[in-house]
Amino acid sequence: MSQARKKAKIAIYWLGACGGCDSAIVDLGGSLLELAEKVEIVLWPAVLDFKYDRIRSLADNELALTIMSGCVRNSEHREMAELLRAKSRLVLACGACACFGGTPGLANLRQKGDIVSWVYGDAPTVVNPEGERPQPTCRVNGAELRLPAFYDHVHALHQVIEVDYYLPGCPPPVDLLLGAISALLSGKLPHRGSTLAPQKPLCDSCPRAASKPARLEIRTIHRCHEVEVDPTDCFLAKGVICLGPATRGGCGGTCLAANTPCRGCFGPVEGVRDAGARFLSSLAALIAPEDDEKLRELLEAIADPAGYGCRFTQPVSILGEQSCADDNEEE
Amino acid sequence: MMTERHPAIIVFTCNFGWGYQGDRESLALAIANWLPVTCCGSIEAEQILEAFRSGADGILILACPRGECHYHEGDSQIYKRVQLIKQLLAAHRIDPERLAIEFGRDPSGEAIPARVTGFARRLGQLDAPLAPGGDA
Ligand code: SF4
Ligand code: SF4
Numbered sequence: 145m146s147q148a149r150k151k152a153k154i155a156i157y158w159l160g161a162c163g164g165c166d167s168a169i170v171d172l173g174g175s176l177l178e179l180a181e182k183v184e185i186v187l188w189p190a191v192l193d194f195k196y197d198r199i200r201s202l203a204d205n206e207l208a209l210t211i212m213s214g215c216v217r218n219s220e221h222r223e224m225a226e227l228l229r230a231k232s233r234l235v236l237a238c239g240a241c242a243c244f245g246g247t248p249g250l251a252n253l254r255q256k257g258d259i260v261s262w263v264y265g266d267a268p269t270v271v272n273p274e275g276e277r278p279q280p281t282c283r284v285n286g287a288e289l290r291l292p293a294f295y296d297h298v299h300a301l302h303q304v305i306e307v308d309y310y311l312p313g314c315p316p317p318v319d320l321l322l323g324a325i326s327a328l329l330s331g332k333l334p335h336r337g338s339t340l341a342p343q344k345p346l347c348d349s350c351p352r353a354a355s356k357p358a359r360l361e362i363r364t365i366h367r368c369h370e371v372e373v374d375p376t377d378c379f380l381a382k383g384v385i386c387l388g389p390a391t392r393g394g395c396g397g398t399c400l401a402a403n404t405p406c407r408g409c410f411g412p413v414e415g416v417r418d419a420g421a422r423f424l425s426s427l428a429a430l431i432a433p434e435d436d437e438k439l440r441e442l443l444e445a446i447a448d449p450a451g452y453g454c455r456f457t458q459p460v461s462i463l464g465e466q467s468c469a470d471d472n473e474e475e
Numbered sequence: 476m477m478t479e480r481h482p483a484i485i486v487f488t489c490n491f492g493w494g495y496q497g498d499r500e501s502l503a504l505a506i507a508n509w510l511p512v513t514c515c516g517s518i519e520a521e522q523i524l525e526a527f528r529s530g531a532d533g534i535l536i537l538a539c540p541r542g543e544c545h546y547h548e549g550d551s552q553i554y555k556r557v558q559l560i561k562q563l564l565a566a567h568r569i570d571p572e573r574l575a576i577e578f579g580r581d582p583s584g585e586a587i588p589a590r591v592t593g594f595a596r597r598l599g600q601l602d603a604p605l606a607p608g609g610d611a
Binding site for chain 2 (some may be wrong): 253424429431443
């Protein structure tokens, strides 16, 4: 009882993630070491070795904060998300995958059966003459082994557990990450459910915006590897698709600085229901052909418009949203 | 798999081109799910997607003739928007033919029901729609 200055406990966990969000946390560098002085990290699979039983043995709400990255695609993701939710006073959805489903969400444009057939059969690099498929259970040396069930869809975290705060990005930038963690541990909590990033579109803070003409009109479309855009020029004004107008700012413009257009990892600006639909609408408005023939050409020159619209947000889009409860638990 | 049920069709028409001289009440009785709008250029992508999400079998947009928009360019704006949304529909395994835009003018609005019937016939020839995002 007298351990008056008990450190706050936190967990950092990945679900269906690439580890990029964990790397971003590692990139906090000195600030991470300062943080580690102040809190006790009870779970961080990307970096430290801990056992899940330790988490199960914690009291409910014992963790001050869990930072969760990644999407939910299988029953293990869901089980861990639910366990950590029960043990945590606050949950931060960290990164595009946790916030919106992220790039793994593009898999929702294919049916589960097609994905399995491709990965275990049809892909040209696969050699599987027996046609083996992963089974939910198998016996090895007399013991039964179980695999997590692969769900029908990729889900964003809030479709599975309650999420208190959101921090988008792929991965989130270090300054916003540090700001979010400090705010959430300080007890000075922002409005619950809020996204801890600016509300305005990326264009508003883009240094290239100065070169945008007052009335932007797209008369040619290029893919970004086909032309070299001057580092001060607006991509859209040069006919290179950039999602800046429809994407929340706050990323720090790292892609733009590397002369690469925005792909939308910060998701929609505040209040927009469907990032992809809004982007495609704004793009359509800018296309200014001389005639219908040219219009058809321009529209055809946009490689994979649906991909632009869905890249990070398909699982939370109007057409894509699916409740996790509806997904089959078993094959 | 074809069923006998009437397809659920949402019909948007521009008030400047379609039915503005007709008897609105009898037109409304003849056209199920009729949504007259002040300019087809104002139909949002989200409205179209929400309609499909809520189970619409098709959406028919009747806009003014090309180049004759009262607001200057609503016809071309909705045309471009529809072309891109069709790609989003196709990616979600919804036949893009389920979203149609036709340009023309019919002050009495008497031609609207026939346009809808024609569209319904074309929808009937398409494969049964999949629930958005659902697995077959
Ligand atoms: S948001 Fe990006 S960096 Fe983070 S887990 Fe997903 S893919 Fe990786
Ligand atoms: S469209 Fe892209 S390049 Fe142009 S101002 Fe916006 S973010 Fe910058």
